[in-house]
Amino acid sequence: MINLTKPDETASIDLSKGNEDLVVKAQWVDNDDGKDNDDLDLRCTILMPDQKAYLVDGEYRGSLQAMPFTVHHGDVQSASIDAPGEEVITVARNIAKQAGGPVALCFSVYSALANGNVSVAELQPKMKMSYGSQEVVCQYDFNRDAQSKRSDIYTYVIGYAIVTEEEVILAPSGKTAKPGQEETPWLSWQGDSLEVDITGPAVFKGAQASKAARYNKSHRISHQYENVPQATPQKGFFNNLLG
Incomplete structure (x- = not known):
């Protein structure tokens, strides 16, 4: 197993040594404050060769x-001292072949405002990518950054990868959103390098889902995910009168 702890570290997984799919697990711990606020959501932003994002x-x-040849195995909403929270994503081994070229993936964890006063540094998230006997762990020490200790930072990038038909190149990140910002990680190519910014559209779940469109409009976010519906912001009473 390879353990990556710094943003400038990378590791590769040889896809010629097996036929399994890639399994990515994100884990986090109970912050031991006696409150039910130990909930992170694992997300994956995917950039296809045609520049479309999912x-x-x-x-x-x-x-x-x-498309996008990647599947999330379900939401987990709690963690305990004895049983860390864990969410799982599987990436098809042949994603690059299916997509027609290298595919970039960005794995992040999201702590919603509704979770209460909790910071990512308290929950200590880490991610592990497995392919057969090959394992790479991205375990950035969020305690080294003051931003990560704030309770109004909601999104944290724990790792990103470039997948070709032959290999996966994986690196940790530690990049965080700005205070109070609901944007998602967004990927772009800068020559042969991958640029990771937290400028993608806000995406909320459940009863909050309809609020994303209003947030994205008010923040002038033009990026869109191919598989996330772009709802029209609901107008209030005076907005309807004024057209």
Whole structure:
């Protein structure tokens, strides 16, 4: 097993040594404050060779047989001292072949405002990518950054990868959203390098889902995910009168 702890570290997984799919697990611990606020959501932003982007999470589960050839195995809403919280995403081994070129993936964890006063540093998230006997862990020490100790930072990038037909190149990140920001990680190519920014559209789940459109409009976010519906912001009474 390879353990990556710094943003400038990378590791590779040889896809010629097996036929399994890639399994990504994100884990976090109970912060031991006696409150039910130990809930993170694992998300994966996916950039295809045609520059189209997809989001896979507990709400938009995805598929291994069709775009985006990535599937989320369900939302987990708690953690305990004895049993860390864990969410799982599977990425098709042949995703690059199916997509027609290298595919970039960004794995992040999201702590919703509704979770209460909790920071990512308290929950100590880490991620592990497995392919047969090959394992790479991204375990960035969030305690080294003051931003990560704030309770109003909601999104944290724990790792990103470039998948070709032959290999996966994986690296940790530690990049965080700005205070109070609901944007999601967004990927773009800068020559041969992958750029990771937290400028993608907000995506909420459950009863909060309809609020994303208003947030994205007010923050002038033009990026869109191919598999996430773009709802029209609901107008209030005076907005309707004024057109």
